[in-house]
Amino acid sequence: MRSSQYLLSTLKETPSDAEIVSHQLMLRAGMIRREASGMYTWLPTGLRVLRKVEAIVREEMNKAGALEVLMPMVQPAELWQESGRWEQMDAELLRFKDRHQRDFVLGPTHEEVITDLVRKEISSYKQLPINMYQIQTKFRDERRPRFGVMRAREFLMKDAYSFHLSQECLEKTYQTMYQAYSNIFTRLGLDFRPVLADTGAIGGAVSHEFHVLAASGEDAIVFSDESDYAANIEKAEALAPTTARPAATAAKTEVATPNAGTIAEVSALLKVDACQIVKTLLVHAAKADEKAPQTLVALVLRGDHELNEIKADKHPLVASPLTFATEAEILAATGANAGSIGPVGLSIPVVVDRSAAVLADFVCGANKTGFHLTGVNFDRDIPTYEVADLRNVVEGDPSPCGKGKLVIKRGIEVGHIFQLGDKYAAAMKAGVLNEEGKHQIMTMGCYGVGVSRIVAAAIEQNHDEYGITWPAAIAPFQVALVPMNMHKSVRIQEATEQLYKELMAAGIEVLFDDRKERPGVMFADMELLGVPHHIVIGERNLDERKVEYKNRRTGEKLLLNLDEVLATLQQQLK
RNA sequence: CGGUGAUUAGCGCAGCUUGGUAGCGCACUUGGUUUGGGUCCAAGGGGUCGCAAGUUCGAAUCUUGCAUCACCGACCA
Numbered sequence: 001m002r003s004s005q006y007l008l009s010t011l012k013e014t015p016s017d018a019e020i021v022s023h024q025l026m027l028r029a030g031m032i033r034r035e036a037s038g039m040y041t042w043l044p045t046g047l048r049v050l051r052k053v054e055a056i057v058r059e060e061m062n063k064a065g066a067l068e069v070l071m072p073m074v075q076p077a078e079l080w081q082e083s084g085r086w087e088q089m090d091a092e093l094l095r096f097k098d099r100h101q102r103d104f105v106l107g108p109t110h111e112e113v114i115t116d117l118v119r120k121e122i123s124s125y126k127q128l129p130i131n132m133y134q135i136q137t138k139f140r141d142e143r144r145p146r147f148g149v150m151r152a153r154e155f156l157m158k159d160a161y162s163f164h165l166s167q168e169c170l171e172k173t174y175q176t177m178y179q180a181y182s183n184i185f186t187r188l189g190l191d192f193r194p195v196l197a198d199t200g201a202i203g204g205a206v207s208h209e210f211h212v213l214a215a216s217g218e219d220a221i222v223f224s225d226e227s228d229y230a231a232n233i234e235k236a237e238a239l240a241p242t243t244a245r246p247a248a249t250a251a252k253t254e255v256a257t258p259n260a261g262t263i264a265e266v267s268a269l270l271k272v273d274a275c276q277i278v279k280t281l282l283v284h285a286a287k288a289d290e291k292a293p294q295t296l297v298a299l300v301l302r303g304d305h306e307l308n309e310i311k312a313d314k315h316p317l318v319a320s321p322l323t324f325a326t327e328a329e330i331l332a333a334t335g336a337n338a339g340s341i342g343p344v345g346l347s348i349p350v351v352v353d354r355s356a357a358v359l360a361d362f363v364c365g366a367n368k369t370g371f372h373l374t375g376v377n378f379d380r381d382i383p384t385y386e387v388a389d390l391r392n393v394v395e396g397d398p399s400p401c402g403k404g405k406l407v408i409k410r411g412i413e414v415g416h417i418f419q420l421g422d423k424y425a426a427a428m429k430a431g432v433l434n435e436e437g438k439h440q441i442m443t444m445g446c447y448g449v450g451v452s453r454i455v456a457a458a459i460e461q462n463h464d465e466y467g468i469t470w471p472a473a474i475a476p477f478q479v480a481l482v483p484m485n486m487h488k489s490v491r492i493q494e495a496t497e498q499l500y501k502e503l504m505a506a507g508i509e510v511l512f513d514d515r516k517e518r519p520g521v522m523f524a525d526m527e528l529l530g531v532p533h534h535i536v537i538g539e540r541n542l543d544e545r546k547v548e549y550k551n552r553r554t555g556e557k558l559l560l561n562l563d564e565v566l567a568t569l570q571q572q573l574k
Numbered sequence: 575c576g577g578u579g580a581u582u583a584g585c586g587c588a589g590c591u592u593g594g595u596a597g598c599g600c601a602c603u604u605g606g607u608u609u610g611g612g613u614c615c616a617a618g619g620g621g622u623c624g625c626a627a628g629u630u631c632g633a634a635u636c637u638u639g640c641a642u643c644a645c646c647g648a649c650c651a
Contacts, residue, residue: 012600012612013586017644037643109651143575143649485609520611538610
């Protein structure tokens with residue numbers, strides 16, 4: 001490709017609304033342009049990278065025995081009504097009507113469509129297992145799109161769905177997919193980790209996420225420093241402390257804490273460490289039955305701990321989805337403002353985190369605005385309560401696997417695999433005849449890869465002060481030809497044209513910068529784009545029939561004879 | 575959806591307080607200059623100042639409403 005016939009569209013300045021480095025570099029390198037919030041046009045350079053990611057995903061899926069299909073992006077509402085997700089999913093599901101006033105959705109995922117397909121096409125156990133996938137645009141009307149294509153509303157995803165008669169068979173395909181995903185991210189040249197994950201709204205029992213490690217990652221993932229345990233923080237269990245609760249020694253005392261509402265303020269005012277204070281969060285309670293008015297539940301945590309909303313959401317007393325009480329509800333239930341509430345004397349159920357439950361003589365709100373209690377003890381002062389795991393683990397906690405302590409890192413979720421079970425197949429009555437000739441509901445797995453997100457994640461992990469330093473497998477071009485002042489020198493032009501022809505003939509993806517630009521402009525653009533191998537052709541070395549090779553990532557430079565350029569590059573590209 | 579902020583040329587921004595019909599840098603066009611790290615000089619093209627209404631002789635500037643965008647939070651395949 002000659003850059004004079006290409007759309008480089010590089011920017012010298014960083015657009016002001018791009019926050020993270022991958023978004024900034026994708027804009028500056030001319031890879032994407034925003035069309036609306038969370039919706040992007042992929043320019044030629046961006047699309048080249050996207051297609052390479054796609055190709056690797058496709059190859060590995062095919063190798064793993066999955067069959068490629070292409071399902072419609074626009075889906076009829078009836079399927080979603082049948083699975084129950086028409087009601088379950090909120091505004092994230094973009095709904096609209098056609099000219100006949102029939103309801104449709106823009107597909108955020110394809111469990112419904114694939115299940116519908118399979119129940120029509122597959123009728124015998126002999127056709128199972130089957131694993132089908134597609135690489136397609138998804139639309140999720142995110143409340144808050146951000147970070148460019150990292151969290152876009154419209155994005156490219158590879159989604160696969162497998163169907164089985166037995167759990168054993170599902171587990172086998174799950175393992176195959178786990179391996180295929182590891183192969184994909186290894187080939188992409190990314191530093192990634194598979195971690196145990198929560199199954200979330202999609203349902204199912206067992207699930208792993210594949211994370212690319214990056215400081216800008218939206219997810220916290222935890223590792224054991226002594227075993228291979230790794231999990232999303234949402235999923236990681238905080239074990240109950242092994243130490244017994246000390247005996248109560250202090251009397252319950254009310255102290256005035258005017259203007260001290262937060263844990264930090266109370267801690268400073270009373271000179272008590274945050275881990276001896278408990279915080280109380282009021283959330284809406286699960287309805288006992290349709291007639292019961294929705295009331296509240298108090299969640300009690302140590303002052304230095306954070307609520308894990310997934311765990312709270314799953315607690316039987318707590319309404320799902322988890323919602324916090326309003327100021328007015330808090331006042332009505334406790335008689336105090338949010339900054340002064342505590343578990344003593346409440347008339348609503350109290351659920352205490354395991355770590356908070358072993359505290360003695362602790363501090364909490366007095367349920368009286370502007371006052372706290374010191375010397376508070378469970379059982380003595382709070383007769384009825386329940387203990388549960390409610391908090392996020394913190395660094396240094398014992399690993400749930402029993403070996404080692406936890407370390408926390410940040411990750412970008414680029415893949416997610418689920419053992420779904422029969423959730424969709426049962427709701428949509430997708431079954432086959434088994435060996436006994438009886439109708440049996442199938443069990444499902446589903447497996448997603450965020451193809452467009454991978455492009456951003458790869459940049460988060462591979463950049464420097466000059467621009468992108470692509471892993472070899474997904475660079476938009478393999479080699480940049482950078483002639484110095486070609487328009488002034490016939491022999492440079494001839495040498496470069498010759499090299500271009502030679503490299504193209506060898507099947508190498510070359511970007512030939514034939515613009516009438518100064519050297520600095522060309523160097524800056526080729527580095528911004530992150531082309532891995534640069535060949536600089538200048539008068540200086542041409543006297544000895546030599547050109548300069550430069551490696552984008554390592555900065556390594558070599559002087560090459562003109563006739564050894566191709567062989568050297570082929571060696572580098574291996 | 576709550577909070578905060580923004581919206582003036584393709585990009586980055588100034589002008590707004592104190593109303594008088596728009597400017598700077600980059601990019602773009604032309605000519606020259608320079609040529610191994612985003613040269614320099616000159617001339618030029620490009621803007622219904624997000625939209626609408628209001629106040630006013632006069633609005634980018636003041637008022638009101640709306641829209642869009644971003645960030646923080648909530649939410650989340």
